[in-house]
Amino acid sequence: xxxxxxxxxxHLGSGNILRTPNDEYLCIVPKSGAAAPQAGYLPYEGDRMxxxxxxxxxxxxxxxxxxxxxxxxxx
Numbered sequence: 437x438x439x440x441x442x443x444x445x446x447h448l449g450s451g452n453i454l455r456t457p458n459d460e461y462l463c464i465v466p467k468s469g470a471a472a473p474q475a476g477y478l479p480y481e482g483d484r485m486x487x488x489x490x491x492x493x494x495x496x497x498x499x500x501x502x503x504x505x506x507x508x509x510x511x
Contacts, residue, residue, distance in 0.1 A: 439499030441511050451488040453496055455511075462510050464492060 437444050443456045453462040495502070502508055 437493060437497045439496050441499045442496070444496040444499075446489055446493055448489065451485055451492060453492055460510075462496070462507075464495065464507065 437446075444462070445454045445456060445459070446452070447454060453464060454460065455462050499511065502511070
């Protein structure tokens, strides 16, 4: 997927985000806890990977709006 800053790939097995052209790993730690938004229903009971991939696909596609300094330092 192409963002404003870079082009990204998501590894479907691990859910890792890779920044092209050198497949640099982008470390994104999902928020956890009661305040974190929950993924919608997906028909893969017991497998969170589809939800992780979908949520991670949205963030880099809109990378111009990222304000988190830890993530920005990786871009």
